[in-house]
Every structure is written in C-alpha cells, then in structure tokens.
Amino acid sequence: MADADTHLETDVLVVGAGGAGMYAAIAAARGGARVLLLDKSLVGRGGATIMAQMTVAVAMGEQAPDHWTRHHADTLTAGRGLCDEVLAALLCREGPDRIREMDEWGVGWTREDGHLKQVMAPGHDRPRCVFVDFLNTGPAVAKTLRGKVAKTDGITRVSNLSVTSLVTHDGRVAGAVALDLAKGNPVTIAAGAVVLAAGGLTRLYRRNSASVNMGGESYALALDAGASLIDMEFVQFFPIGHLAPRLVGMDPIMWDPFRYKLGGRLLNGNMEEFIHHYGATDSGAYTAPRDVTSYAIVREVAAGRGSPHGGAYLSFEHIGEAALRDAFGPVIDRLARNGIDLAQGPVEVAPIAHYHMGGIRVDERMASDVPGLYAAGEAVGGANGANRLSGNAITEALVFGEVAGRNAARDRIAPVWDAAWAEKAVSDITRLSMPIDTASGPAFGILFSELQNLLWDKVGLSRDEQRLTAALSRIRNMRSVDLPALHPRDSGPFAMGVQEWFDLRAALATAEAITVSALNRTESRGAHQREDMPATDPAQAHNQRIRRAGDDELVLDTIPVRRATIDTVSRGAAE
Numbered sequence: 001m002a003d004a005d006t007h008l009e010t011d012v013l014v015v016g017a018g019g020a021g022m023y024a025a026i027a028a029a030r031g032g033a034r035v036l037l038l039d040k041s042l043v044g045r046g047g048a049t050i051m052a053q054m055t056v057a058v059a060m061g062e063q064a065p066d067h068w069t070r071h072h073a074d075t076l077t078a079g080r081g082l083c084d085e086v087l088a089a090l091l092c093r094e095g096p097d098r099i100r101e102m103d104e105w106g107v108g109w110t111r112e113d114g115h116l117k118q119v120m121a122p123g124h125d126r127p128r129c130v131f132v133d134f135l136n137t138g139p140a141v142a143k144t145l146r147g148k149v150a151k152t153d154g155i156t157r158v159s160n161l162s163v164t165s166l167v168t169h170d171g172r173v174a175g176a177v178a179l180d181l182a183k184g185n186p187v188t189i190a191a192g193a194v195v196l197a198a199g200g201l202t203r204l205y206r207r208n209s210a211s212v213n214m215g216g217e218s219y220a221l222a223l224d225a226g227a228s229l230i231d232m233e234f235v236q237f238f239p240i241g242h243l244a245p246r247l248v249g250m251d252p253i254m255w256d257p258f259r260y261k262l263g264g265r266l267l268n269g270n271m272e273e274f275i276h277h278y279g280a281t282d283s284g285a286y287t288a289p290r291d292v293t294s295y296a297i298v299r300e301v302a303a304g305r306g307s308p309h310g311g312a313y314l315s316f317e318h319i320g321e322a323a324l325r326d327a328f329g330p331v332i333d334r335l336a337r338n339g340i341d342l343a344q345g346p347v348e349v350a351p352i353a354h355y356h357m358g359g360i361r362v363d364e365r366m367a368s369d370v371p372g373l374y375a376a377g378e379a380v381g382g383a384n385g386a387n388r389l390s391g392n393a394i395t396e397a398l399v400f401g402e403v404a405g406r407n408a409a410r411d412r413i414a415p416v417w418d419a420a421w422a423e424k425a426v427s428d429i430t431r432l433s434m435p436i437d438t439a440s441g442p443a444f445g446i447l448f449s450e451l452q453n454l455l456w457d458k459v460g461l462s463r464d465e466q467r468l469t470a471a472l473s474r475i476r477n478m479r480s481v482d483l484p485a486l487h488p489r490d491s492g493p494f495a496m497g498v499q500e501w502f503d504l505r506a507a508l509a510t511a512e513a514i515t516v517s518a519l520n521r522t523e524s525r526g527a528h529q530r531e532d533m534p535a536t537d538p539a540q541a542h543n544q545r546i547r548r549a550g551d552d553e554l555v556l557d558t559i560p561v562r563r564a565t566i567d568t569v570s571r572g573a574a575e
C-alpha cells in the first residue's frame with residue numbers, strides 16, 4: 001500500500017486561503033474547532049481576492065438610503081431569473097455585518113464626511129459599493145484577513161500544500177490528499193469537516209484576468225467527491241479588459257474602477273457610442289450590465305466596427321487631467337510609465353474571462369450534497385444566476401466563508417482515518433513523482449494552452465452546437481488519451497511537473513462540465529450566448545445540475561430555481 005510521508009489531523013480542513021477560506025477559518029475557530037487552513041500558494045496571497053481592485057457591493061445605506069432587499073432585487077434582475085434566491089438573500093442580508101466586522105479589523109474602507117463612501121456600479125439601482133483607495137480593495141481585504149487569521153487561536157496555516165483529492169468514506173468526507181510542493185511528497189489529512197474554498201476557473205480561457213491558481217480545482221475536487229455542481233455554463237466575461245496599448249505590471253481589469261469614479265465613454269472603431277443599440281444605456285455613466293456590454297463589443301467587432309486590435313475604445317479625454325489625478329493620483333503616474341495619457345487619447349478594451357457564476361451546489365448553510373463537505377466563495381454556484389453584479393463576489397467570499405466555517409465547526413465529527421481510503425490518491429502522486437528517462441510524450445504547456453484556446457474559441461463568448469460538440473469531443477480525448485500519456489519531466493522539491501499534471505486533470509474535468517452544460521442549455525441567457533439559439537426561452541428558467549455517475553460519466557438534469565419570499569415592507573423602508 002502507498003503511504004503518505006506525512007499525516008495530519010484536524011477538526012475542520014479549509015482548502016484555499018483567499019477571502020472565503022480565511023473567513024471560514026476564522027469562523028470555524030470561533031466555533032471552537034481546530035482548523036487547518038492550507039493553500040497551494042502562499043496563505044492569503046494566492047487567488048483572486050488579493051487581485052480585486054475596488055468594488056464590494058453591500059447595502060450599508062451610509063450615503064444614500066438603502067436596504068439589503070434592494071440589493072437582493074438588483075442581484076436577481078442581473079441574474080436573469082436563475083439566481084438561487086436563498087443564497088442571494090444570504091449574501092445581501094449578511095453583507096453589511098461582514099463589512100462592519102472588516103472595518104473593526106482595520107481594513108480601511110474609504111470614507112467621506114465620516115461615512116463609508118459608496119459608489120455606483122453597473123446593475124445597482126443606487127451607489128452601493130464600498131472600496132479601499134487607490135485600487136487597493138483586494139490587497140487590503142487579504143491583509144486584514146491574514147492578520148486576523150494569525151491572531152486567532154486554533155488556526156494552523158500551511159502554504160504550498162495543494163489538495164489533489166478529497167477522501168470520502170461511507171458517503172461522508174473524511175479528509176484530503178495533498179501534494180507538498182516544497183518537498184514533492186504526498187500528505188494525507190483526516191478532517192471532521194472540510195470547507196472547499198479553492199476559487200474559480202477563469203485560467204481555463206485564453207484571455208483571462210486570473211492567476212495560475214484559478215484553474216477550476218474547486219469544481220473538479222467536488223465532482224470527484226460526489227457533490228453536485230450547478231449552472232457550469234455561466235462564465236462571466238468582463239467587458240472592458242485592457243487590450244492595447246501594451247500595459248506592464250498593471251491589472252487588465254483596472255478600467256472598471258475608472259468607470260465607477262469617472263464614467264468614461266465606450267466607443268466603437270468609428271468613435272461612436274453603441275451600447276444603446278443593444279438595449280442598455282451607458283452614456284457618460286457606467287450602468288450597462290456586464291453581459292450586455294460584452295456581447296455588444298463582440299457584435300460591433302463582428303460587424304467590422306471594432307477598434308484596431310479587435311475591441312472597443314474607452315475614452316476619458318473629456319474628464320480632464322485634474323479630475324483624473326484627483327480620482328486616481330498614483331495610478332496616473334504608473335499609466336504614464338506605460339506611455340498612457342488618458343487626457344490625450346483612448347485605450348482599447350475587449351472582453352476577458354473573469355468570474356464563474358456556476359459552481360458547487362450548497363444549501364443556505366453552505367453544505368454540499370456530501371455530508372461534511374462545505375463550500376465557500378467563488379467555488380459556490382447559484383447566488384448570481386446567469387450574470388453577476390459588480391462587487392458581489394467579494395461580499396460573497398466574506399459572507400459565504402463565514403457561514404461555511406461556522407457550520408462546518410458546528411457539524412464536525414471526530415476525525416477518523418484509514419490509509420486505505422486514500423491509497424489511490426496517494427499512489428497517483430507517488431507514481432507521477434518517479435523520474436523518467438525520456439522527455440518524449442505530450443508537454444503540459446502545449447496541452448494547457450490548447451485547452452485555453454479551445455474554450456476561448458468554442459466555449460467562450462459566443463457558442464453554437466457545432467463548436468460546443470467539437471470542443472467536448474477534444475476535451476474528452478485529452479482526458480482519456482493525452483492526460484494519461486503526460487508524465488512530469490521533473491521531480492523533487494518545487495518540481496512543478498507533478499502539480500501541473502493535477503492542474504491539467506482538474507482543468508479538463510471542469511472544462512467538460514462547462515461544455516456539457518453549455519451544450520444542454522439551448523437558449524441564450526446572461527453570460528451564456530448561443531449564436532444558433534439567440535432567444536431566451538422562458539421554459540428554460542431552471543438551473544442545470546451536473547454530477548458524476550460511476551467512475552467517470554457526467555449526468556445532467558434540471559432543477560427548479562430556489563425562490564425566497566422577501567419581506568417587501570422592509571424593502572419599502574429604503575425609499
């Protein structure tokens with residue numbers, strides 16, 4: 001039998017230390033559990049949370065009257081009829097508590113006249129997004145949570161530990177197997193409950209705003225453990241990702257906060273505003289939802305009215321130098337070092353894969369279908385339906401993290417372990433860690449970029465049956481032929497080949513789930529646009545659930561959207 005070199009034991013295992021994972025760890029420790037918080041990168045520095053720039057949507061009502069039911073109503077409208085209304089209500093109702101708690105912990109939300117400053121963002125009916133200046137929301141949130149985790153008794157943090165499999169026994173999650181990236185060895189972990197908070201999947205697309213750690217592992221791990229996923233077809237494309245001129249050392253989605261604060265004008269290649277041709281308004285403000293703007297740009301380009309690099313122009317020339325500097329001081333200097341002067345000319349922008357609305361199916365306690373397995377953050381599906389509102393993702397990470405950690409601690413059992421349960425997962429790592437003599441066979445880089453191109457071209461912004469079918473066939477072929485033939489060409493401490501094999505395995509499993517779901521949704525809705533089925537079909541206002549049957553087959557069915565009854569009297573109180 002293959003034994004792991006190291007065996008750990010904990011009450012609650014938290015997989016992934018972004019905003020959701022760190023909040024879950026704090027909440028589980030507050031509930032009296034011993035917590036193991038691990039990350040394949042550095043704890044609190046590896047995922048999307050630290051990269052977020054500005055918006056955190058929350059009905060604080062500090063500068064204008066607001067109420068969480070208003071936020072909820074906007075979230076449901078943006079979600080095009082598919083939001084899990086119970087999860088959306090949780091997000092909106094508990095968001096203010098998390099924002100206040102983060103405030104007490106010293107995150108430094110920007111204030112104006114003694115109140116939290118709240119800005120307008122697309123799809124919200126009033127200024128609702130708090131932030132930390134300048135473009136510092138994600139780093140400030142991550143730093144605050146890292147500090148709080150460090151000061152909370154009962155949390156053990158481990159970096160560079162990548163979970164490759166969850167371990168189940170008698171239908172309940174019993175722990176996990178991980179690859180110790182520093183040593184190159186397998187590690188087994190027995191846990192009384194597990195919170196899966198390993199983030200999203202946008203690395204799977206050629207143009208993305210992701211880091212290398214957003215490769216869809218949450219979904220692949222959950223599927224393999226027997227959990228259901230929902231709405232995997234809904235990948236959000238952020239409409240105004242930077243396209244040209246070349247931008248070094250700055251975030252490709254940095255134009256979002258510029259638009260929040262300054263409006264700006266989105267223009268086609270003829271220097272004309274165009275969003276009003278697509279059923280939205282955006283003139284001088286920033287109000288058109290992300291799905292509408294993305295498809296409007298794609299269609300302008302297809303009609304021959306794109307900017308020179310195949311996108312749209314974004315112009316702030318009318319704002320003036322002084323107002324630009326007032327809103328974004330130090331960022332204006334960094335742009336100047338990239339040769340960009342917003343007072344003098346526009347930049348080019350185009351859609352970019354940014355977030356995933358689908359994910360692990362959970363109840364309002366963040367419990368998955370597998371007893372003992374909870375999920376949090378972008379790993380969770382449903383709250384945002386077919387299209388997410390700006391700013392909901394950080395709120396979701398904090399709220400769902402807290403709920404998942406609290407419930408995992410409450411419902412944990414005493415950890416039990418038998419090495420036999422983890423034998424296959426451990427021996428996979430051991431086998432892949434054996435050095436081989438030859439460098440023949442497929443290479444990870446080539447396969448992974450083929451997958452990214454395949455998803456971008458065939459399972460991306462515009463889809464049709466022919467392209468989806470071709471993509472599915474190649475993904476399945478890569479799973480059955482290329483992955484087994486891939487052998488790492490390095491081994492030992494910090495040899496990335498073994499990790500890359502598991503990255504590709506997870507990416508292919510997740511890509512298959514996205515493609516099967518996209519093929520089965522024979523309509524266009526929100527972020528899922530079918531060129532061969534352009535209309536929204538009211539009969540398809542349901543969620544799609546996907547699970548593994550047997551060893552490998554995916555089964556898909558439809559389930560009714562979970563509705564919530566909200567007290568409309570309290571909604572009126574916000575007027």
Ligand SMILES: Cc1cc2nc3c(=O)[nH]c(=O)nc-3n(C[C@H](O)[C@H](O)[C@H](O)COP(=O)(O)OP(=O)(O)OC[C@H]3O[C@@H](n4cnc5c(N)ncnc54)[C@H](O)[C@@H]3O)c2cc1C
Nearest residue numbers: 016018019020040046047048049163199377378391393394
């Ligand atoms: C560039 C960018 C800007 C954004 N800006 C905003 C914004 O302004 N407002 C907003 O609301 N949202 C924004 N988002 C979205 C938002 O940041 C994310 O949805 C949210 O932070 C997700 O938090 P999370 O904790 O679920 O995941 P993450 O923060 O991504 O954390 C997941 C962690 O899991 C780890 N991990 C992954 N796989 C494994 C494994 N197998 N084993 C162990 N660890 C693993 C990763 O290393 C990572 O640290 C932005 C996203 C990006 C990429």
